[in-house]
Amino acid sequence: MKQPIMLSALAALSLATMAPQAAAEEKPAAGKPQMKQMHARPTAKAAVDPTTADFEKFRAVMEDTNPAELFELKGKELWKQKRGPRNASLEQCDLGLGPGVVKGAYVKMPRYFADVDQVMDAERRIVHCMVTLQGFKAEDLAKKPFSSDAGTPDPVSLTTYVAAQSRGMKLAIPQKNAKEREAFQVGREIFNYRAGPYDFSCATCHGEDGKRIRTQVLPNLSTKEGAIATSQGWPGYRLTGGFMHTIQWRMNDCFRQQRFPEPGYVSDTITALLTYMGANASGQVYNGPGIKR
């Protein structure tokens, strides 16, 4: 059932053939005139309907005692513990602010890492540290990377801990380095790339203000105001099933809902999307792991 086709290759191909358009304002690959209206920035903030307001109220109440805190604690433990074939802790892991510096690192990712000459998002970097410092195998970590009844994978708890250490800080996804800017552009291309049997792009659901699907508010991720809704919520504890999820899970599930092939766990495709959405949210405060319905 699962066909992990490398969408990043597809995106790179489309980028190569459409290089001049990549610099243009959020234009989808199809370039239909009516699509341009969908992605235009709104002049006034869209009114919130009463149902949406009630859902937000519910979330605020639940956020007060968020089970995500249990996974923060677990992640903190895992960070300090000597584990893996190398019997080492993650305390020397460099999340971009120097080895072992966790506070404030999450809000500055995805970012370029010179030691791998790549842009990496938080979970990807944590997995990288687990592999290089502790000796775990990347393929093993990619086998069952998401929370289920079987349990919560270690990278999820670790990402929750790292994210919590940036609570209250402003998102500042760097766009200085050429690879960081490229990741943003590739991310934007993917965001607007229509594919799959439904001919959906991310923008189909997340490219307009004031949209909601059943109980789920759909933030406009192409705008600053909408993008923070996504950055803020993840990692997030999902009440349905009682699972701790990171944004890697959310991206995977979006692809599933669009009937796209499954994206690679911590792949370039996801990093690019996270760079695009994260940079759109920059300048706003991150309040730590969230809670979901």
Place this chain on the structure above:
Amino acid sequence: MADPMKIRAQMKGDAAEIRVLMSHPMETGQRKDGAGKIIPAHFIQSLIVAVNGKTVVDGQIGTSVSRNPVFGFKVKGAKAGDKVVVSWVDNTGDKRSDETAIS
């Protein structure tokens, strides 16, 4: 011992507001896994909250409580500095106890 709980205990007026976050799968024993096998029952059965050694909550918990339970309650007559101890025992005999001081 099972995974730690998170306890928040603050004075709000003349009562202490206590909130507990427990880590537990809370399986009812009625769900089936992907292969069709019953996932065995695994849930907290008893919950005891004591303030300064005196039991204030003696709860019998069951399968209607969902995963990673969150309990909140007010305790009148408590004061800042009092020790709050929360303990639970589940149907497999596993237990957990954590404590904090009221702030």
